Amino acid sequence: MSNPDLQERDAYLSWVEVDIDSIRHNFRILKALTRQPTHVFAVVKADAYGHGDIPVARAMVREGADRLCVARVEEAVALRRGGIAAPLLVFAPPMESQARLAIGLEAAVTVCHGTHIEAVAAAARALDRQASVHIKVDIGMGRLGVAPQDALEFARAVARQPELRLDGVMSHFPCADTKPRVTTLQEISLFAGIRETLVSGGLSVPCYHCANSAALIDFPESHFDAVRPGISLYGQYPSSEMERRVPLVAAMSLKSTVVLVKDVPAGQGLSYGHAFVTRRPSRIATVPLGYADGYPRHASNLTRMLLRGQLAPLVGRVCMDLVLLDVTDIPGVGIGDGVTAFGTDGTRLLAADAIAAAAGTIGYEMTTRIGKRLPRFYSG
Numbered sequence: 001m002s003n004p005d006l007q008e009r010d011a012y013l014s015w016v017e018v019d020i021d022s023i024r025h026n027f028r029i030l031k032a033l034t035r036q037p038t039h040v041f042a043v044v045k046a047d048a049y050g051h052g053d054i055p056v057a058r059a060m061v062r063e064g065a066d067r068l069c070v071a072r073v074e075e076a077v078a079l080r081r082g083g084i085a086a087p088l089l090v091f092a093p094p095m096e097s098q099a100r101l102a103i104g105l106e107a108a109v110t111v112c113h114g115t116h117i118e119a120v121a122a123a124a125r126a127l128d129r130q131a132s133v134h135i136k137v138d139i140g141m142g143r144l145g146v147a148p149q150d151a152l153e154f155a156r157a158v159a160r161q162p163e164l165r166l167d168g169v170m171s172h173f174p175c176a177d178t179k180p181r182v183t184t185l186q187e188i189s190l191f192a193g194i195r196e197t198l199v200s201g202g203l204s205v206p207c208y209h210c211a212n213s214a215a216l217i218d219f220p221e222s223h224f225d226a227v228r229p230g231i232s233l234y235g236q237y238p239s240s241e242m243e244r245r246v247p248l249v250a251a252m253s254l255k256s257t258v259v260l261v262k263d264v265p266a267g268q269g270l271s272y273g274h275a276f277v278t279r280r281p282s283r284i285a286t287v288p289l290g291y292a293d294g295y296p297r298h299a300s301n302l303t304r305m306l307l308r309g310q311l312a313p314l315v316g317r318v319c320m321d322l323v324l325l326d327v328t329d330i331p332g333v334g335i336g337d338g339v340t341a342f343g344t345d346g347t348r349l350l351a352a353d354a355i356a357a358a359a360g361t362i363g364y365e366m367t368t369r370i371g372k373r374l375p376r377f378y379s380g
Helices: 006-011 020-033 044-047 052-062 075-083 097-105 114-127 148-159 182-199 213-218 352-358 363-368
Strands: 015-019 041-045 067-070 088-090 107-111 129-135 163-169 209-213 253-258 260-264 283-288 306-307 312-317 323-326 339-344 348-350 376-379
Touching: 015 020, 020 041, 020 213, 020 376, 041 052, 041 209, 044 052, 044 075, 044 363, 052 067, 052 075, 067 075, 075 088, 075 097, 088 182, 088 253, 097 107, 097 114, 097 129, 107 114, 107 163, 107 363, 114 129, 114 163, 129 148, 148 163, 163 182, 182 209, 209 213, 306 323, 306 348, 339 352, 352 363
Parallel strands: 015 376, 041 067, 067 088, 088 107, 107 129, 129 163, 163 209
Antiparallel strands: 015 253, 253 339, 260 283, 283 323, 306 312, 306 339, 312 323, 339 348
């Protein structure tokens, strides 16, 4: 859904609020932690982690992000159509059709197999352009990447293609947000060794980068030539194991409205399957949010929402479009009252990652899964 004006908010029963100033604040905090003259590549993939790719990208460019990173070529297309002219890097290795799109957008592409080299070179020849390429090396994630021992020969294969310009070598940490630290320290050393091997092999690469949000915050030795903050731009810490020593501010709030309040007796089953049965006479509020909006069904009977400055337990199964809250202990709740499923409510914060933990998932999923039928309202 397009982003309506703030004045239209009353036309919706449920919506998302995004505070762009909070994202700017987080960017500044993270940039201040970054070793100089290391570049900052802002990660805006997955619709800027659900916050809205175009508004966030504009803010990041104004704040001085050196590059924007996306997961797929279609996300790069959306940014260019939205008027974003900043340098882009696409993480997913492309086939030739995607490579043509990316090169046409002047976006750098990621390669980690001979097939990718051939596809990008063929696309560049067809467009009579030179393509910017970043090589992905696998230092422990096990998803994408050239094996470390093959990095030099692979880089030489890229360099032999006149249609390709080797602009970067990159990797990704699997355990930077977890303890013990030894695994990540070993991977940093491995990546540094890869750089030394390529330099000794006569290859000049402008940018080596591998630091995600967790590594940026906790491992300054991982900063190399660029860092790639993602989740922390949006005010979330990468995991519960990380100390909250960096003053990040949550940027997204998921809001709704009470549409019905009713009194039910003790012993009353609620929602599908009567997975919750009242133990006392209770007052129940109905709220128009559900799993079609991205609120997890696994949150059934496990999470709470903010209402009148207090926490109301979610009771019964999360439905496609509705949830129920037990407001027995919150005086005065009525139809039209505002509800915060996560985010800020006045001076109170109900963190997305706290809701995620209760539902057995992570904060990243909470924000990226919010459905398109909910309008986004931007402030800041």
